[in-house]
Amino acid sequence: xxxxxxxxxxxxxxxxxxxxxxxxxxxxxxxxxxxxxxxxxxxxxxxxxxxxxxxxxxxxxxxxxxxxxxxxxxxxxxxxxxxxxxxxxxxxxxxxxxxxxxxxxxxxxxxxxxxxxxxxxxxxxxxxxxxxxxxxxxxx
Amino acid sequence: xxxxxxxxxxxxxxxxxxxxxxxxxxxxxxxxxxxxxxxxxxxxxxxxxxxxxxxxxxxxxxxxxxxxxxxxxxxxxxxxxxxxxxxxxxxxxxxxxxxxxxxxxxxxxxxxxxxxxxxxxxxxxxxxxxxxxxxxxxxxxxxxxxxxxxxxxxxxxxxxxxxxxxxxxxxxxxxxxxxxxxxxxxxxxxxxxxxxxxxxxxxxxxxxxxxxxxxxxxxxxxxxxxxxxxxxxxxxxxxxxxxxxxxxxxxxxxxxxxxxxxxxxxxxxxxxxxxxxxxxxxxxxxxxxxxxxxxxxxxxxxxxxxx
Amino acid sequence: xxxxxxxxxxxxxxxxxxxxxxxxxxxxxxxxxxxxxxxxxxxxxxxxxxxxxxxxxxxxxxxxxxxxxxxxxxxxxxxxxxxxxxxxxxxxxxxxxxxxxxxxxxxxxxxxxxxxxxxxxxxxxxxxxxxxxxxxxxxxxxxxxxxxxxxxxxxxxxxxxxxxxxxxxxxxxxxxxxxxxxxxxxxxxxxxxxxxxxxxxxxxxxxxxxxxxxxxxxxxxx
Numbered sequence: 001x002x003x004x005x006x007x008x009x010x011x012x013x014x015x016x017x018x019x020x021x022x023x024x025x026x027x028x029x030x031x032x033x034x035x036x037x038x039x040x041x042x043x044x045x046x047x048x049x050x051x052x053x054x055x056x057x058x059x060x061x062x063x064x065x066x067x068x069x070x071x072x073x074x075x076x077x078x079x080x081x082x083x084x085x086x087x088x089x090x091x092x093x094x095x096x097x098x099x100x101x102x103x104x105x106x107x108x109x110x111x112x113x114x115x116x117x118x119x120x121x122x123x124x125x126x127x128x129x130x131x132x133x134x135x136x137x138x139x140x
Numbered sequence: 141x142x143x144x145x146x147x148x149x150x151x152x153x154x155x156x157x158x159x160x161x162x163x164x165x166x167x168x169x170x171x172x173x174x175x176x177x178x179x180x181x182x183x184x185x186x187x188x189x190x191x192x193x194x195x196x197x198x199x200x201x202x203x204x205x206x207x208x209x210x211x212x213x214x215x216x217x218x219x220x221x222x223x224x225x226x227x228x229x230x231x232x233x234x235x236x237x238x239x240x241x242x243x244x245x246x247x248x249x250x251x252x253x254x255x256x257x258x259x260x261x262x263x264x265x266x267x268x269x270x271x272x273x274x275x276x277x278x279x280x281x282x283x284x285x286x287x288x289x290x291x292x293x294x295x296x297x298x299x300x301x302x303x304x305x306x307x308x309x310x311x312x313x314x315x316x317x318x319x320x321x322x323x324x325x326x327x328x329x330x331x332x333x334x335x336x337x338x339x340x341x342x343x344x345x346x347x348x349x350x351x352x353x354x355x356x357x358x359x360x361x362x363x364x365x366x367x368x369x370x371x372x373x374x375x376x377x378x379x380x381x382x383x384x385x386x387x388x389x390x391x392x393x394x395x396x397x398x399x400x401x402x403x404x405x406x407x408x409x410x411x412x413x414x415x416x417x418x419x420x421x422x423x424x425x426x427x428x429x430x431x432x433x434x435x436x437x438x439x440x441x442x443x444x445x446x447x
Numbered sequence: 448x449x450x451x452x453x454x455x456x457x458x459x460x461x462x463x464x465x466x467x468x469x470x471x472x473x474x475x476x477x478x479x480x481x482x483x484x485x486x487x488x489x490x491x492x493x494x495x496x497x498x499x500x501x502x503x504x505x506x507x508x509x510x511x512x513x514x515x516x517x518x519x520x521x522x523x524x525x526x527x528x529x530x531x532x533x534x535x536x537x538x539x540x541x542x543x544x545x546x547x548x549x550x551x552x553x554x555x556x557x558x559x560x561x562x563x564x565x566x567x568x569x570x571x572x573x574x575x576x577x578x579x580x581x582x583x584x585x586x587x588x589x590x591x592x593x594x595x596x597x598x599x600x601x602x603x604x605x606x607x608x609x610x611x612x613x614x615x616x617x618x619x620x621x622x623x624x625x626x627x628x629x630x631x632x633x634x635x636x637x638x639x640x641x642x643x644x645x646x647x648x649x650x651x652x653x654x655x656x657x658x659x660x661x662x663x664x665x666x667x668x669x
Contacts, residue, residue, distance in 0.1 A: 047487070049494070052498075055498065091491070091495060094455065094456040094495070095456060096498070096499055133502050250617070251617060262602075264603070265649075267602070273645065303609030307607075308614075314643060321643070321645055
């Protein structure tokens with residue numbers, strides 16, 4: 001599908017990833033418009049249900065962005081988020097969705113370039129993977 | 141004398157008793173039991189017949205015991221609590237005695253996880269101590285476990301197992317006390333490589349006077365190879381094989397390892413003979429029954445007393 | 448609590464495949480605590496089932512609801528207005544709840560979404576371990592508060608067996624030897640002498656040995 005524009009949902013924690021997104025903006029670092037950013041207080045506030053619903057509503061890729069290891073504002077929210085993402089990846093395989101469509105990433109507040117880089121890389125990865133398998137069978 | 145068992149007679153007369161083991165075949169091969177019995181004829185006072193050992197299905201210990209009896213030896217019929225409820229156990233005990241078997245060993249049994257049917261239920265209607273008490277009640281009171289009268293009680297010489305090497309060590313003497321309290325007449329220990337630890341346990345046993353209430357047969361096993369020694373050291377729960385034994389097995393070339401294993405076994409028996417309270421030996425030469433004669437010969441345990 | 452774990456998704460898909468509209472029912476008690484069948488898990492399962500079925504070209508409408516408990520008829524009755532359009536019910540409650548639903552709604556197929564496991568307690572967040580097997584005659588008062596039936600792999604009442612190693616059961620390093628735990632407790636309470644008292648053979652009638660059990664309270668039952 002040449003005109004496939006993936007829909008990517010990025011759950012970004014307020015203290016690090018979202019601030020990094022802001023930094024990318026103020027540094028004029030471009031990143032694909034495919035990425036829809038949702039701010040959360042901490043990456044571990046993202047529930048398994050939020051991730052699964054994102055796919056149900058048509059996301060082709062989802063990532064949860066939290067603080068670097070050891071730097072979580074809430075002590076270890078990013079560790080919990082990592083475990084949760086691994087758990088949902090298994091569930092996605094059971095459903096029949098490639099687990100590569102979901103990822104956990106970590107960055108610090110000052111890493112504007114990393115935010116932009118991640119957003120770009122993930123968008124390309126999903127573009128190559130193609131549209132989410134649950135969309136191909138519904139009449140669009 | 142509580143029974144007419146030859147083993148009891150040997151022990152009661154003050155002789156050192158010797159028992160060994162026969163693992164039944166994993167199929168309908170009675171000739172294998174006959175063959176193993178031939179190696180032990182005249183060498184031992186009784187032969188343990190194992191009951192689905194390591195939770196692997198084999199010919200039943202009752203059937204194999206009957207074959208052993210037919211060969212003129214005295215079977216020691218082993219019963220585990222894992223595979224049968226109290227009804228089946230009592231039925232088997234009555235059946236066994238009616239077929240001339242008058243020694244038995246009461247065991248918990250290895251968990252099914254280790255065997256070839258891990259999906260099976262572990263019965264454990266009663267535990268080994270309750271089993272001892274049940275057999276004693278049948279023998280001395282002529283009653284079933286449920287309380288009704290038995291017609292013709294089984295005069296079984298009741299044995300149990302003891303493991304001085306399992307944890308927690310501080311409990312191991314007390315557990316023996318519990319088994320004797322329940323009615324155990326004799327016990328066979330797990331095979332001994334760590335004689336020091338065994339002596340420590342025996343000290344506790346003597347302190348409680350348990351060696352006077354019950355005959356203690358010390359278990360020994362010859363290592364067939366370095367591999368066998370390592371396996372027992374690492375993979376068998378409740379076995380204590382000190383490093384120097386493994387090292388000794390490793391220090392000889394492969395062709396000489398079997399002989400070294402036998403030598404260690406004979407030396408162990410000689411050391412154990414000097415421990416006060418040891419009334420005999422239980423030689424477990426698993427799948428190596430032909431070596432029992434040599435071990436007994438070299439350890440000065442032959443000829444067997446005629447009682 | 449009663450613990451449970453969700454069945455593999457492919458088994459659940461097989462159950463619901465023939466239907467166009469089902470009711471997926473959670474329970475607010477035990478299965479919520481062990482994160483197997485509460486409101487959140489209902490949402491997760493409904494979403495997953497819908498996506499999986501969409502992928503294979505079929506469509507299903509999944510109505511979601513969570514009851515306070517599924518093991519009491521009064522709560523189950525609340526379902527009546529929600530049920531008319533649904534062709535089948537899938538319950539995320541334990542086996543007790545599933546059966547209660549099946550008894551009440553005789554004309555609807557009822558499917559379990561979880562495998563009920565054991566009666567247990569939380570060891571720490573996310574870890575639940577078996578503690579009780581409902582033997583009907585509790586001996587916890589004399590075993591220092593540790594159950595030899597639920598926590599000993601061989602249900603030994605006069606333990607430990609010869610396979611206890613370093614405080615672990617012979618079946619696994621991850622399983623405590625119940626009798627090591629009992630002995631430690633008896634020591635801590637100064638009750639070592641109790642260990643020498645032999646416990647007699649258990650009467651299993653109270654533990655299900657005389658068939659399915661029932662409790663009738665004469666003061667409460669009409």
